[in-house]
Amino acid sequence: MVHCREWDPHALATRTAAVFALLACVTLTACARSAPPPAPGSSSVPPAIAYEAHVSAGGIPPAGGALSNPHAGDAAAAKAGAQLFAAMNCDGCHNVGGSGWVGPSLADGRWRYGGADAAVFSSIYFGRPKGMPAFGGVLGADGVWTLVTYLRSLPMPSDVPTESWEQP
Amino acid sequence: MLLQPVLLLMLSCAVIGVSAGTAHATDTAPGPAEDGQWTMPAKSYGATRYSGLTQINAQNARALRPLWTFSTGVLAGHEGQPLVVGETMYVVTPWPNVLYAFDLRKEGHPLRWKYRPDVSSNALGVACCDAVNRGAFYADGRIVYNLLDGHTVAVDARSGRELWKTAIADMGDGETVTMAPFVVADRVIVGASGGEFGIYGWLKALDLKTGKIVWTGHNMGPDKDMLAAPGTFRPPYDAGVDVGAKSWAGDSWKSGGAPVWGWISYDPELDLIYYGTGNAAPYDPEARVGDNKWSASVLARRPATGELVWAYQFTPHDNWDYDATGAMLLVDLTIAGKPVKALVHFDKNGFAYTLDRATGRVLVAAQFAAVNWAKSVDLASGRPVIDPARQTGVSKGKVSGVCPSLEGAVSPASPPAYSPRTHLFYTSTNNLCMDYAAAHASHLRATPYIGVDFAYHPGPGGNLGAFIAWDATSGRKAWEDKESYPSWSGALVTAGDVAFYGTLDGWFKAVDARSGQLLSKFKVGSGVVGNPIAYRGPDGKEYIAVYAGIGGDWALLAGDTRSDDPTDVREPAEFMKDIARHTSQGGIVWIFGL
Numbered sequence: 001m002v003h004c005r006e007w008d009p010h011a012l013a014t015r016t017a018a019v020f021a022l023l024a025c026v027t028l029t030a031c032a033r034s035a036p037p038p039a040p041g042s043s044s045v046p047p048a049i050a051y052e053a054h055v056s057a058g059g060i061p062p063a064g065g066a067l068s069n070p071h072a073g074d075a076a077a078a079k080a081g082a083q084l085f086a087a088m089n090c091d092g093c094h095n096v097g098g099s100g101w102v103g104p105s106l107a108d109g110r111w112r113y114g115g116a117d118a119a120v121f122s123s124i125y126f127g128r129p130k131g132m133p134a135f136g137g138v139l140g141a142d143g144v145w146t147l148v149t150y151l152r153s154l155p156m157p158s159d160v161p162t163e164s165w166e167q168p
Numbered sequence: 169m170l171l172q173p174v175l176l177l178m179l180s181c182a183v184i185g186v187s188a189g190t191a192h193a194t195d196t197a198p199g200p201a202e203d204g205q206w207t208m209p210a211k212s213y214g215a216t217r218y219s220g221l222t223q224i225n226a227q228n229a230r231a232l233r234p235l236w237t238f239s240t241g242v243l244a245g246h247e248g249q250p251l252v253v254g255e256t257m258y259v260v261t262p263w264p265n266v267l268y269a270f271d272l273r274k275e276g277h278p279l280r281w282k283y284r285p286d287v288s289s290n291a292l293g294v295a296c297c298d299a300v301n302r303g304a305f306y307a308d309g310r311i312v313y314n315l316l317d318g319h320t321v322a323v324d325a326r327s328g329r330e331l332w333k334t335a336i337a338d339m340g341d342g343e344t345v346t347m348a349p350f351v352v353a354d355r356v357i358v359g360a361s362g363g364e365f366g367i368y369g370w371l372k373a374l375d376l377k378t379g380k381i382v383w384t385g386h387n388m389g390p391d392k393d394m395l396a397a398p399g400t401f402r403p404p405y406d407a408g409v410d411v412g413a414k415s416w417a418g419d420s421w422k423s424g425g426a427p428v429w430g431w432i433s434y435d436p437e438l439d440l441i442y443y444g445t446g447n448a449a450p451y452d453p454e455a456r457v458g459d460n461k462w463s464a465s466v467l468a469r470r471p472a473t474g475e476l477v478w479a480y481q482f483t484p485h486d487n488w489d490y491d492a493t494g495a496m497l498l499v500d501l502t503i504a505g506k507p508v509k510a511l512v513h514f515d516k517n518g519f520a521y522t523l524d525r526a527t528g529r530v531l532v533a534a535q536f537a538a539v540n541w542a543k544s545v546d547l548a549s550g551r552p553v554i555d556p557a558r559q560t561g562v563s564k565g566k567v568s569g570v571c572p573s574l575e576g577a578v579s580p581a582s583p584p585a586y587s588p589r590t591h592l593f594y595t596s597t598n599n600l601c602m603d604y605a606a607a608h609a610s611h612l613r614a615t616p617y618i619g620v621d622f623a624y625h626p627g628p629g630g631n632l633g634a635f636i637a638w639d640a641t642s643g644r645k646a647w648e649d650k651e652s653y654p655s656w657s658g659a660l661v662t663a664g665d666v667a668f669y670g671t672l673d674g675w676f677k678a679v680d681a682r683s684g685q686l687l688s689k690f691k692v693g694s695g696v697v698g699n700p701i702a703y704r705g706p707d708g709k710e711y712i713a714v715y716a717g718i719g720g721d722w723a724l725l726a727g728d729t730r731s732d733d734p735t736d737v738r739e740p741a742e743f744m745k746d747i748a749r750h751t752s753q754g755g756i757v758w759i760f761g762l
Contacts, residue, residue, distance in 0.1 A: 086607065092364065092616020093293065101722045102297060104736035112735045131293015133614055163728060163740070165749045 054114075067118035070142075071149040081150025084143060088135060098154060103132070109156040120148045202663070204704025206252045207306040209348040210583060211701070214498035215433040217585035217660050219702035223710035224762060225664030229678045229687040232712070232760050236277055237693075240755035242266070243732055245697050245719020247581045248303030248348060249658065250757065251311070252703040253325060256280060257713065258306070259757055263291060263299035263316040269328060273706045277759075281328035288339070291317035294614065295344045296364035297721045302429075302581065303348035303699075305356075307376060312356055314345040320358050320374060332379030336360070340614050342367050350432035351376060352441060352471040359428020363446040363491065366617030369426035369463070371443065373474060383474035387426040387445045387462050388412040394462075395469070396476040403479050404528040405550040406461065415459040423611050424456060425449030426463035430493030430580045435509070438526055440468045440477055442498070442511060444580070446491035451620040452606035454561035459484040464492045466513060468528065478528040480550060482515045487560040488541060488570060488604060489620075490517040494580035496525075497593065503531055503641050512640045514584055514595050516576025519545060519552075522640045534643025536636065537577035537597050538627040541570055566605040566621075573602035573624050575654065575724055583699060584638075585659035585667065590681050592646050593638040594667045596655035599627035600743070622723075624743040632744065635659070635669050635677075637684060647684035649677075653747060654724060658699025660712070668712060670696020673750035676714055676758065692716040692758050695729070695751040709761060717755035729753055 056062065071077035085091060085098070098106030109115070113123050125144045127134035136144060202220030210217050224232065240246070244262035251258040257270040257277070267283040292299055295316055304313035310322045310331060318337030323330055336358055337343035342365025350357045356374040360367060369387040374380060385395040390410045394401075398409075408414070413421050427446040434441045448456060448463035464483035469476050483490040492515055501510040501522070511525035518539035522532035533545035542552035560567045575598050578584075584595035602622050609619030626632055633655030637646040657670035665681040672695040678687045695718030705711050718729055726741035728748040740748060 087610055089609065089612060089615040089617065092296075092618045096621050100727050100736060100738045102295065103293070104733065105727070105738050108735075108737045110735040110737060112733070130289045131291065131295075133293065138612065159737075161737070163748065165746055 067121055069117040069121070069145050069148055071145050072117060072152070074149060075153070077146050077149040078153035079150075081146040081148070081153075084139075084147050085150055088139065088147070090147070098151065106151055107154050107156070109159050117148050117152065120151055121145065124148065205254070206250070206701040206703050208251070208350070209249060209303045209305065210431060210433070210495065213434040213436065215431060215495050215583065216497055216499065217583060217658065217699070218587055219660065219662045221662055221702050221704060221710045222664045224662065224666060224702070224712065226666055226680045226682070226687065228762060229664070229666045231762050232678055232688045232690075233762075234690055234758055235711070235761045236759040238268075238270070238277070238757045240266070240268070240717070240757065242717075242755045243719075243730070243753040244299040244717070244755075245721075246715035246717025246755045247300045247697050247699075247720055248715070249699040249701050250713050250715075251304055251306055252701070252713075253306045255706045256325070258304055258311055258325075260301050260304050260313050261755060262301050262719070263287060263295075265301055265313070265315045267304070267311065267313065267323060267328075283323050283328045283330065285315055285319070285321055285330075285333070287315045287319070288317040290339060291344050294339045294342060294365065295346065295361065296616070297723065298719045300346050300581070300720055302346055302431075305349050305351050307351040310376065312349045312351060312376070314347060314349055314358060316344050316346065318343055318345055318360070320345070320349060320356060320379065322356075322376070322379060334374055334379040334381065336372055336374070336381065341365070342614060342617070347429045347431070350434070350441070352434050355382065355471045357432055357441060357471065359443070361427050361429040361446075363425035363427040363449055364616050364618050365614070366423035366449040366611050367425060367427055368422055369424070369428060369445060371428055371467075371469070371474070373471065385469060385474040385476060386412075387428070387465075387467065388416065388421045388424055388460070394476055395474045401476045401478070402527075405480070406459070412461050415461040417455075417457040420456040421460075423449060423617065424460060424463060428493065430491075431495040431583055433496045433498050434471065435498050435525060438509070439470060440525070441471050442466060442468050442496040442525065444492035444494055444496065444513070446493050447489045448486045450609040450611075450617050451489060452562050452609060453485055453487045453559075454563060454606070455609070455619075460486060464490055464517075466492060466496055466511070466523070466528070468525070480523065480528040480530070482513075482519070482521065483517050484551060487558075488517070489574035490515065490576065491580055492516070494578060495583040497584060497586050498525060499586050499588075499640070501641050510640065512586070512593060514578045514593075514638075516572065516578065516580060517541065517552075518572045518577035520638060520640065520643065521545075522643070532640065532643045536595075536638060536645065538571045538599060538601065539577065560604050560606050562606050562608060564606070566603055568603045569601055569625075570604055571601040571627055572598065573600035574604070574622060575600055575624070575721065579656055579720070581697065581720055582656055583658045585661040587661040587665070587681055589663060589665060590637070590661075591639070592681070593640055594659040594661050594669075594681070595636060595638065596657055596659065596669055597634045597636055598654040598656075599629065599632055599634060600624045600654060601627050624741070626743055633672070635667075635679070635684075637667070637681070649679060649684045649686070653744065656720060657696040657714075660700040660702060662702050668700040668714070670698070670700070670714060670716070672696070672718065673747060674716065674718070676700075676716075676760070690760070693756050694718050694754045695747075712760040714758050714760075715755065716758060718751050718753055
């Protein structure tokens, strides 16, 4: 498979910066039930970074904003995200199709930092320890959501934990 | 070159017969007496990985047995080799680059100390292929080695105290450091990995006492950047002003890769250091029209000043990721009746080269594995005779069946050995071909700059690897031990006429250096990608040490050999579906003896 890489990252960053500013206002909404929502514009409460595997001390999840994917389920966005996956050199670490290389597989249905849209967004936008770069700066929020939409569109295998070399 | 077994057997007999005749290697310059130590990565400045010890020999090696092991606590690929200095063994791990010092005098070899540097985990995302480290160098009471995140450190060999730490590479530009440093007099010579990140490749020298950077010579670019002065830079072919910039389209040399992540050797008489450069970046050759000098080349420099003296390019306009970072072995040979100060190099591109190391001229170039990207090397021009059908590029789409694969006919991480007794070179080899589809790549700082989709296939014969003995005067294979998997360990040969290597599925083997006959083997717990060494212990006995610990290239391994991350579960590699049946990750130091 040969990739088509038509995206200019610099033009993209400029284009998405304005979109990001807008999206940040629209999608960052308070959701915590057991704690008061952060004051609008408050800088003392971080946005949501929780993912499903997090455990919370005292059983109380911290307050935080909720992120929702503006392109969820959009096939055209998923296709654009596939191009972006190559243009941003994601395949250089995660391999073509996200099947894993020096970076982990993104196509096995398992996630270090959560597989929900918001968790995948956080991983790409802010980066992660052990070498995942932060792409929020170059892509802006809309570019990252486009990538998230692509990754969510990958056919996920049913989780098969057994690798066997015995004849059935 | 593909040989049928019978023909190979005939040839091997012929070569052994010939080696006493007109074309043979001579041990003209006897080295220093064998001191039983292993103080630098390849044992000697000539990088021959030859030990003069004889206690373990072809007559008794069947009785070799494991005597001691130590888990390094690290899972990444354990390339490189231990050092033995006096009564201490030093081991550097892959990231996080722990340095262990074992007391060989005491039962169980307890640690004298361990040194744990502060090294950034971000390096794990900038290192292209695995978080490997290829070892340390001992000089003047110091253990010197490199950290993956772009630092060189010097540690007091006695106390383990850090003496200095110097930032040499910039991860923000895609540089990491995996090679072992090399010390000549008071110069510590280092280079950076990053051929997959579009770095502007270089070699640097640091002061051994202070760690201060003394000189930086780039591997391409204008003469000024390359430390190439008119009159003193004399390449045997392709001379010219600023050829390191003019042989690249536009300013593509600025992000052209040519990293340094392999080995360095040194000839004290000629006062030249020799090292190979890696692939040109990106993997789409149409993005960098021209020869792309001096990527995929060997360069000779003065250690004191860095001055470039000559350079020779093995693979002009690299189309296939054929790094030339493999070892340059310095051996005095007799070719056609004439004594030659030779440099012998097994390249990823499948040719074994014998050069005149004073001038860089090619004397012998012959295929040591299945090769089809080039038919031969023209000795008059030094250029390969290329098959146009195997040229790659975005406009060509998928180019199928290129041999060897981008893993190389030999991995540069698997250095050869040379015995002045058998006059043979010993090396691991890979037998893989590939389909290669170049793609556009955008250069975005701190992200990969690659642009290829590829698939591997077993080469002719079906065995994925082999360990071979090679006559560099005639360019012929003396014998070959086939392996089921790509062969990824370095070689060791001793005056006991035993050659040692390990396999990807985790066997450590001793073979007869004259015939290749298996003498002993032992399953060491994980695939071997490290390099065996021989040393004399404080008790006067000879020992062999080697790392187990599969890794080194996730493109090769697919990833089903790992078990540490429950959120990363991968399919086995199409061309090698059962490697994970035989091995899993895990770093272990082994010592064998009689």
